[in-house]
Amino acid sequence: MSKSSLLIGVAIGYVLGSRAGHERYEQIKSGASKVAQNPKVQAAAGRAQEAVGQQAAAVADVAKEKAKEKVASATHRS
Missing domain, CATH: 1.20.5 (Single alpha-helices involved in coiled-coils or other helix-helix interfaces)
Structure with a gap:
């Protein structure tokens, strides 16, 4: 498994399992969008x-x- 696959999996797991609420979800989503648009x-x-x-x-x-x-x-x- 490559490092990027592992990081993506961890990020998805964190988002799905997070109890940090909607605000943190939006922060993660925004960051992922910025990376994807790079x-x-x-x-x-x-x-x-x-x-x-x-x-x-x-x-x-x-x-x-x-x-x-x-x-x-x-x-x-x-």
Whole structure:
């Protein structure tokens, strides 16, 4: 688990479990919004989304080839 995932999980847990009231919730929400709107965060999110898209395409290609191999193997057995 990456450090950012852990921090996000802790923040969500705190918000959901907090008894600090609405004011603290609004402070946390405002801070999270500021972080989300940060250009560096936006750029990182874009890069991550692009990387996931590339990996998904690569995995799909591998799965497609494996499926073709299985079909070919099954039809040659008959």
